[in-house]
Amino acid sequence: MLTFLALASVVLLGIVPEQSQAIVIYTGWERHALVGSDIRLSCSFFSWRWTSEDVTFSWTYRPDGSRDSISIFHYTGGAAYVDNKGPFRDRLEFVGNPSRRDGSILIKNLEFSDNGTFTCDAKNPPDIVGRPSSVRLLVFEKVPIQAGVITGAIIGVVLGLLVLIVVIYYLMRFLVARRVFSLSVSKHGKKKKEGSQQRQGPVPPADPSKVKAAASEKKKQESRKDKK
Amino acid sequence: MLLLLLGIILLHVAALVLLFVSTIVSVWTTSETSTSDLWINCSTANGGYHCDPASTGEWIQAVQALMILSIIFSCLSLFLFFCQLFTLQKGGRFFLTGTFQILASLFVMSGAIIYTVMSPDWVPETDYFGYSYILAWVAFPLALISGLIYVILRKRE
Numbered sequence: 236m237l238t239f240l241a242l243a244s245v246v247l248l249g250i251v252p253e254q255s256q257a258i259v260i261y262t263g264w265e266r267h268a269l270v271g272s273d274i275r276l277s278c279s280f281f282s283w284r285w286t287s288e289d290v291t292f293s294w295t296y297r298p299d300g301s302r303d304s305i306s307i308f309h310y311t312g313g314a315a316y317v318d319n320k321g322p323f324r325d326r327l328e329f330v331g332n333p334s335r336r337d338g339s340i341l342i343k344n345l346e347f348s349d350n351g352t353f354t355c356d357a358k359n360p361p362d363i364v365g366r367p368s369s370v371r372l373l374v375f376e377k378v379p380i381q382a383g384v385i386t387g388a389i390i391g392v393v394l395g396l397l398v399l400i401v402v403i404y405y406l407m408r409f410l411v412a413r414r415v416f417s418l419s420v421s422k423h424g425k426k427k428k429e430g431s432q433q434r435q436g437p438v439p440p441a442d443p444s445k446v447k448a449a450a451s452e453k454k455k456q457e458s459r460k461d462k463k
Numbered sequence: 464m465l466l467l468l469l470g471i472i473l474l475h476v477a478a479l480v481l482l483f484v485s486t487i488v489s490v491w492t493t494s495e496t497s498t499s500d501l502w503i504n505c506s507t508a509n510g511g512y513h514c515d516p517a518s519t520g521e522w523i524q525a526v527q528a529l530m531i532l533s534i535i536f537s538c539l540s541l542f543l544f545f546c547q548l549f550t551l552q553k554g555g556r557f558f559l560t561g562t563f564q565i566l567a568s569l570f571v572m573s574g575a576i577i578y579t580v581m582s583p584d585w586v587p588e589t590d591y592f593g594y595s596y597i598l599a600w601v602a603f604p605l606a607l608i609s610g611l612i613y614v615i616l617r618k619r620e
Contacts, residue, residue: 385521389528394535 258282258365262355265371268345275330276370277339278355282362288313289360292331292338295367296322298351308340322348345374471616474609475544475564479537481602482571486530490593491578492586499586500595501527522581529574530599536567537606544613557613564610572603 259281268274278292291311297304307318308327315329323342331339338357342349349372356367485491489500497506501523505514540563547557578596 383524385524386528386531389525390531390535393532 256283256362256364258357258359258362260355260357260365260368262353262368262370265373267373267375270345270347270374270376272345273341273343274345274372275339275341276353276355276372277337278331278357278368279336279338280357280359280365281336282359282365284359284362286334286336287360289358290333290336291358292333293356294338294340295354295356296351297354298322298348301351304352304354310338342372345372347374349374467616471609471612472541472544474605474612475537475541478564478568478602478605478609479534479541481598481605482530482534482537482567485595485599485602486534488595490595492582492590492596493593494587494590497590498593499590500593501530520585522577523585526574526578526581529570529577533567533570533574533602533606536563536570540564540567540610540613548618551618553618555618557616557618561610561613564606564613568603568606568610571599571606575599575603 260278261280262276262278266274266276276294278294289312291309293306293310294308295304296307305318305321307321307323308329309316310329310331310333313333317327317329318324326343328341328343329339330341331337336357336359338355352369352371354367354369357365486501489503489505490498491500492498496508497504499505503514503516505512507513540560543563544557544560547555547560551557575596578599
């Protein structure tokens with residue numbers, strides 16, 4: 236078994252470097268952002284090989300309603316080259332980490348004219364065969380709220396609270412019935428009763444501790460009677 | 464006693480029907496050519512009748528939620544009333560039923576108030592309030608009165 240594994244690894248390692256394999260590039264699908272804010276457009280790739288020194292990333296931008304794309308960013312040989320003439324002059328920054336297969340860019344101070352499709356292409360020589368991936372950027376003045384989200388949230392919260400109250404009520408009743416603890420409300424009721432009973436007597440006791448003491452004395456007397 | 468029972472059930476059902484109608488029917492605001500409610504905006508433009516989903520602002524969603532909640536609470540209250548009618552001891556009050564009904568009335572009140580205050584944001588100036596809106600306002604006192612009667616009412620044999 237071990238020899239087989241060793242053989243297989245040798246075969247795999249022997250064969251793989253000779254032929255280039257496909258590379259898969261990932262970006263998001265669609266990003267929403269507020270006008271004036273910054274957005275990070277991420278791009279990463281997957282290939283079977285270690286990231287080489289010659290890894291390259293390139294971003295192109297196609298505005299909405301336009302047919303042509305322009306190149307806005309290129310990373311090669313360890314250096315990043317950003318657009319310094321086009322629409323993203325001074326607003327583009329490379330924030331990725333090529334050695335960790337991250338070719339993200341940051342676009343600052345978004346404008347409405349930035350609506351469009353951003354395409355990321357990455358090469359990890361000798362893996363160069365791959366389909367570029369695109370992310371669509373939509374810039375809003377105010378991020379739209381989907382219909383029904385708030386409605387659902389309010390209804391859910393109120394009904395949830397209702398259910399919670401019912402559950403707590405039954406839990407309390409269960410616990411009180413099992414005498415895990417007694418409610419202070421019922422204690423007060425008893426005290427009041429005792430008070431009213433003793434108020435019929437000549438001297439109403441003001442101190443509740445006295446009432447308790449009297450009650451305990453009564454109990455003692457009762458127990459004595461029982462013993463007798 | 465039976466008459467009173469019948470009366471209060473009728474009152475409750477009337478409030479519930481008003482709530483349903485005002486929530487569903489699309490005449491919260493009207494103008495000559497268009498009506499709109501909590502869910503859709505409809506208009507007759509050049510011969511065709513055309514409906515769009517309502518705007519998705521925060522406040523209209525709050526009104527939607529409050530109307531639905533008031534319907535739910537009113538239904539629960541009716542259900543609880545029948546439960547309590549058979550389980551309550553003699554002389555007990557319908558506190559639970561009344562609480563739910565009063566809560567329903569408070570919900571519809573806050574919904575209608577929010578609609579009154581905030582609707583200029585999404586309704587054109589020329590529109591005026593339609594009958595669904597008025598029904599919602601009528602449902603509020605009906606629900607409140609029936610809720611108060613539930614609280615006051617004592618059960619008799």
